[in-house]
Amino acid sequence: MTTSHHHDQFRSLPITYDDIVQAHERVRDQAHHTPVLTSETANRISGAELFFKCENFQRMGAFKFRGAYNALSQFTPEQKRQGVVAFSSGNHAQAIALSARELGMRAVIIMPEDAPAVKIAATRAYGGEVVLYNRYTESREVLGQAYANEQGLTLIPPYDHPHVMAGQGPAAKELFEEVGALDYLCVPLGGGGLLSGCALVAKTLSPACHVIGVEPAAGNDGQRSLASGSIVHIETPNTIANGAQTQHLGQFTFPVIQACVDSILTVSDQELVDTMQFFASRMKIIVEPTGCLGAAVALGKQLDLRGKKVGVILSGGNIDLRRLASYFSE
Ligand SMILES: *Cc1c(COP(=O)(O)O)cnc(C)c1O
Numbered sequence: 112m113t114t115s116h117h118h119d120q121f122r123s124l125p126i127t128y129d130d131i132v133q134a135h136e137r138v139r140d141q142a143h144h145t146p147v148l149t150s151e152t153a154n155r156i157s158g159a160e161l162f163f164k165c166e167n168f169q170r171m172g173a174f175k176f177r178g179a180y181n182a183l184s185q186f187t188p189e190q191k192r193q194g195v196v197a198f199s200s201g202n203h204a205q206a207i208a209l210s211a212r213e214l215g216m217r218a219v220i221i222m223p224e225d226a227p228a229v230k231i232a233a234t235r236a237y238g239g240e241v242v243l244y245n246r247y248t249e250s251r252e253v254l255g256q257a258y259a260n261e262q263g264l265t266l267i268p269p270y271d272h273p274h275v276m277a278g279q280g281p282a283a284k285e286l287f288e289e290v291g292a293l294d295y296l297c298v299p300l301g302g303g304g305l306l307s308g309c310a311l312v313a314k315t316l317s318p319a320c321h322v323i324g325v326e327p328a329a330g331n332d333g334q335r336s337l338a339s340g341s342i343v344h345i346e347t348p349n350t351i352a353n354g355a356q357t358q359h360l361g362q363f364t365f366p367v368i369q370a371c372v373d374s375i376l377t378v379s380d381q382e383l384v385d386t387m388q389f390f391a392s393r394m395k396i397i398v399e400p401t402g403c404l405g406a407a408v409a410l411g412k413q414l415d416l417r418g419k420k421v422g423v424i425l426s427g428g429n430i431d432l433r434r435l436a437s438y439f440s441e
Contacts, residue, residue, distance in 0.1 A: 121311065124370055125273045125363040128315040131280030131308060134181040138278060141213060142177050145169055145282070147289050152393050156410050158417035162293070163406065164286040167398050167428025171205045171237070173354075174282050174426050175269070178304055179206035181278025182267050183214050191216055196264040198251040200226040201354055202427055203269035208239030219258055221251050229431055270304030271361025280308030284316070286422050292317040294419040297405030299426045300324035300333050300375065301355035303364030309424060310371035320422075321373045323414070325404040327352040328377040336360050337368065337375050351380045351438075354401030354427060376414075378407040384438045386410060390425075391435075399430040 121127065148163045166174035183195060194217030197207040204220045211218035220234050224243040234241055244254055259266045267275065282305070283296065296313045298306045303324070310322040326333045330348025336359075344359045360368065386403035389410065390396050398406070405423045408414060 121314065121370060124311070124367050126277045126280075126307070126311060126367060128311055130273065130277040131284060131312055134177075134274075134277040135281040135284055137184055138177055138180050138281065141170075141180050141210075142281075143169055144285055147286060148394060148396070150394050153389075153410060157421070159295075159409070159419045159421045161409055162286065162290045162420070162422050163394075164282060164422065164424050165396065166282055167396065167402055167425050169427075171202070171209050171233075172427055172429040173202040173206070173399075173402070174279055174305055174424070175202045175206035176209060177281060178270075178272075178275035178278030178308075179203065179267065180210040180213065182272060182274035183207070183210045183216065185274055186214075186216070186265060190265045193263040193265070194218060196221065196255055196258045196262075196266050197269070198222070198255045199269055200230060202429060204230065204234045204239065205237055205429075207267060208234050208237035212238040217264070219262070219264055221254050221258070223251075227431065268361075270302035270357075271363050272304075273363055276304050276307045276364060276367065278308070279305045280312045282424060283309035283312040283422070286424075287312065287316040290420075290422065292420070293320045293422045295321045295323060295409075295414070295416060296422040296424070297323045297325055297409050298424045299352075299355060299401055299404035300326040301401070302357040303333065303360045303368050305424065305426060306372060307364045307367035311367055314371045322371060323405070323408060324368065324372050324375040325408050326375060326377055327355050327383075327404070328379045330356065330358075331375075331377045332358065333360055333368070334375040334377060336365065337372065340369075350400075351383060352401040352404060354399070355404065376408050378404060378411065382407040382411060387435070388439060391439075396425075397428045397430065397435065398425050399427050402427040
């Protein structure tokens with residue numbers, strides 16, 4: 112592994128490898144160093160040697176704790192005194208609420224009033240002040256900005272922020288440090304916070320590694336953006352991968368993805384269900400639909416991975432058990 116090379120072509124990007132190293136130090140005592148699992152059955156299916164980085168075992172159940180904590184821990188004393196505001200109905204909400212609690216800050220989380228009750232409850236349980244809004248009549252951006260302006264809170268977006276992006280990178284850094292150089296790295300893609308951080312790590316620690324972003328087939332805006340060279344906007348995609356229902360990549364994530372990602376592939380909801388079932392039945396782990404995006408490619412037929420060493424980020428495991436069961440009963 113080359114650890115000393117700092118590529119000139121990456122120096123002008125919104126984040127650097129050094130930012131990721133510093134984020135790792137900052138978050139080390141708070142985030143779990145998640146395990147890397149292997150499976151003979153998965154290796155037999157793919158013909159490859161697969162290494163699953165289990166961020167479904169991260170605190171609050173997804174990698175998003177890493178980026179949220181990295182961002183909040185860099186607030187100025189004044190920002191810390193006032194607190195943070197975020198809008199999300201998913202893992203970002205819980206990540207911000209938990210990080211704020213650990214840092215002794217106030218967190219206001221703006222969620223749609225029809226968000227699943229379990230998610231609202233989980234966010235409140237981590238100490239977040241949940242503000243409900245009507246998705247059809249109110250804009251969460253306007254509401255978030257109002258809280259930021261009137262109450263002096265700092266708005267932290269789910270992916271398009273350099274501190275959030277750098278904070279996600281250590282998920283891949285830990286993987287490379289544990290298993291060495293890889294031929295491929297498959298990473299779930301929504302807005303690109305996770306992919307940008309992980310891809311920069313891959314190109315720094317294992318330059319020959321092919322970095323593959325994987326998004327739901329219902330919304331291949333990332334794939335189209337990479338092909339066209341500018342950020343493509345789409346309607347909210349209809350998919351069970353609710354952590355990847357983003358409408359576009361970010362202004363900060365996109366240049367990193369352009370510089371460090373080799374290709375973006377898509378998978379169907381049925382492939383995600385099959386992959387969830389594989390993890391539950393063969394590896395005895397629960398991975399949420401979005402968390403299965405990279406694995407669906409690694410276990411599928413789109414790439415010939417025979418004889419290759421392949422890393423796969425399992426990005427999260429938060430799914431309602433009744434919902435999970437419903438996917439498995441036809
Ligand atoms: C948010 C999320 C993603 C997508 O992450 P981005 O940084 O938006 O690309 C993937 N998987 C899970 C479980 C998530 O919560």
